[in-house]
Ligand SMILES: Nc1ncnc2c1ncn2[C@@H]1O[C@H](COP(=O)(O)OP(=O)(O)O)[C@@H](O)[C@H]1O
């Protein structure tokens with residue numbers, strides 16, 4: 001049903017601009033290890049190109065939250081009850097290009113990153129799915145083949161909806177030369193979910209850079225919720241806050257599980273462009289990916305000055 005609606009909408013939009021046909025759908029897959037910058041980069045690239053955005057990791061995080069709420073923590077022998085819960089659940093990823101913020105921990109902090117809200121059965125779980133108990137269990141949940149098949153259906157439906165939304169915005173503004181498209185980030189987007197994606201990026205950074213960035217990010221939000229008595233630094237972390245070492249260990253364990261699992265392990269797709277952003281600014285990585293996409297869509301580059 002959803003597929004039929006998407007098809008009809010696409011035909012209608014094409015008809016509107018019959019003299020200047022829309023470029024074909026364009027998919028950007030961004031994969032990489034934990035905290036390599038996939039989600040923030042994907043959102044900023046989607047904003048830059050007027051595309052939709054899907055955070056595939058958030059769907060696995062929602063599945064993990066369902067598992068925790070229903071006390072299903074042993075996934076080793078398959079998880080039929082959890083699969084049933086996922087099949088019955090509704091997940092919505094509300095990408096909000098109009099609501100942007102400058103990420104406080106970025107070096108220049110000038111490039112806005114659109115907000116994303118995650119709704120599980122109509123409940124906003126955006127903050128809850130980033131908590132430590134979800135971080136600890138998510139790779140285990142995502143390693144189950146049955147869970148992955150259940151999540152796949154949600155991913156494809158969300159991708160179709162995001163692409164259709166980005167096209168209808170294009171139609172309203174009458175900008176017929178901009179194609180509809182979607183940016184999706186995760187672990188297996190370029191290898192399994194969209195093996196024919198027009199642009200595949202594998203985003204990486206050193207383990208230490210990733211741990212410090214995630215620590216910085218978590219502490220910024222903890223500080224907003226509960227200001228510490230003494231200022232938190234990497235060397236002086238209040239006891240209730242995770243240390244950089246704790247976060248480095250968690251990222252390393254999750255990456256190990258994601259790389260070594262049987263189903264859709266984290267791999268560099270053979271046609272992916274590898275970007276190591278350890279010493280790059282956020283702007284450099286976003287603008288270079290947006291210009292790579294423009295090249296492949298036959299559009300003019302915008303950031304040759306970088
Ligand atoms: N080039 C960069 N320099 C510094 N910080 C960055 C850079 N790219 C991303 N970040 C920051 O790193 C953190 C992790 O990024 P995120 O997009 O959440 O990663 P992922 O989705 O891969 O887990 C975020 O706080 C983000 O703002």
Ligand SMILES: Nc1ccn([C@@H]2O[C@H](COP(=O)(O)OP(=O)(O)O)[C@@H](O)[C@H]2O)c(=O)n1
Nearest residue numbers: 034035056057058060138139142186187188
């Ligand atoms: N396409 C995907 C996306 C996420 N995942 C799983 O979901 C977990 C959380 O993904 P995420 O993208 O939210 O993680 P971060 O990199 O943001 O920490 C990963 O560690 C993987 O175990 C996956 O298996 N396949």
